[in-house]
Amino acid sequence: MRRTASGDRNRTSFYPKGCDQRDTGCPQTVSVTLPDPAALLDLATDLARRGGALALRMREGVETLATKSSPTDVVTAADQAVEALLTEGIRAARPEDGLLGEEGADDAGTSGLRWVVDPIDGTVNYLYGIPQWAVSIGVEDADGTVVGVVFDPAKAELWQAVRGQGSTLNGRRLACSSVTSLGQALVATGFGYDERRRAAQARLLPTLLPQVRDIRRLGAGALDLCAVAAGRVDAYYEQGLSPWDLSAGRLIATEAGARVEGLCGKPASKDLVVAAGPGVFEALHDMLVTGDAERDPLATSS
Numbered sequence: 001m002r003r004t005a006s007g008d009r010n011r012t013s014f015y016p017k018g019c020d021q022r023d024t025g026c027p028q029t030v031s032v033t034l035p036d037p038a039a040l041l042d043l044a045t046d047l048a049r050r051g052g053a054l055a056l057r058m059r060e061g062v063e064t065l066a067t068k069s070s071p072t073d074v075v076t077a078a079d080q081a082v083e084a085l086l087t088e089g090i091r092a093a094r095p096e097d098g099l100l101g102e103e104g105a106d107d108a109g110t111s112g113l114r115w116v117v118d119p120i121d122g123t124v125n126y127l128y129g130i131p132q133w134a135v136s137i138g139v140e141d142a143d144g145t146v147v148g149v150v151f152d153p154a155k156a157e158l159w160q161a162v163r164g165q166g167s168t169l170n171g172r173r174l175a176c177s178s179v180t181s182l183g184q185a186l187v188a189t190g191f192g193y194d195e196r197r198r199a200a201q202a203r204l205l206p207t208l209l210p211q212v213r214d215i216r217r218l219g220a221g222a223l224d225l226c227a228v229a230a231g232r233v234d235a236y237y238e239q240g241l242s243p244w245d246l247s248a249g250r251l252i253a254t255e256a257g258a259r260v261e262g263l264c265g266k267p268a269s270k271d272l273v274v275a276a277g278p279g280v281f282e283a284l285h286d287m288l289v290t291g292d293a294e295r296d297p298l299a300t301s302s
């Protein structure tokens with residue numbers, strides 16, 4: 001089977017207001033053998049459920065084990081235990097696949113597939129007992145995410161997607177919001193752990209807030225993308241997300257009809273993720289261009 005290796009299937013060639021026109025060139029083609037996505041989905045689902053159950057059991061008496069990029073970027077024993085459960089399960093079932101996990105798993109593999117896992121997305125919510133955190137598992141090939149599973153054990157919500165086959169919440173097919181006016185849009189966002197990034201993210205809010213219905217900061221990027229998929233919010237944007245925040249939720253949202261991109265036709269990445277129903281994507285996109293939302297405060301201040 002021949003597939004393009006041009007990156008995310010949701011990439012578009014439009015250049016909205018404020019963007020430079022550029023030639024991205026012709027996509028290369030590569031030959032790959034795709035595994036059965038249903039088998040990948042079953043494995044990812046089983047691991048997400050088991051990881052979520054373990055995290056729930058470890059919630060009682062939870063405390064910070066260490067900090068990472070900043071004093072507020074915490075890791076708990078559950079983050080590490082769930083990542084160990086996931087990586088052991090993946091290595092046992094699919095030893096040739098690559099692995100990338102927030103708590104340290106990093107293995108290139110040889111199969112052309114890579115599992116990208118966030119053992120607990122929303123760790124600060126987990127620490128405080130706020131029921132808005134999840135296990136996130138994406139399985140990626142050269143074209144992006146093939147299978148995505150996000151399991152929210154506190155609400156018993158299982159979000160699943162297979163590329164080209166739609167996305168579901170507890171088995172029910174998802175469709176993103178059909179809102180067409182940014183002024184009617186409920187927009188989720190998130191803030192990074194670095195204080196310079198937070199200051200830049202805060203500076204964007206006075207531009208955005210008067211022009212949308214309202215803003216939500218729910219505290220788990222993977223679940224924010226799932227919320228876009230379900231129309232629980234109309235849009236979401238954030239700078240600074242890591243691959244494990246994005247891998248599964250991006251597919252769940254796009255398979256529900258949302259656009260998940262960066263600015264000016266670029267793919268969603270650490271630079272910026274913009275996820276929205278098609279009716280408000282471009283208006284939000286243009287506002288984020290105007291607000292210079294992609295400028296990296298960590299790069300410019302060093």
Ligand code: IPD
Nearest residue numbers: 120121122123190191219220221
């Ligand atoms: C964080 C959450 C948060 C987002 C941060 C992420 P973590 O992940 O998704 O909502 O704003 O950018 O780092 O640390 O809880 O896994």
Ligand code: CA
Nearest residue numbers: 118121122245
């Ligand atoms: Ca995360």
Ligand code: CA
Nearest residue numbers: 102118120121
């Ligand atoms: Ca995490």
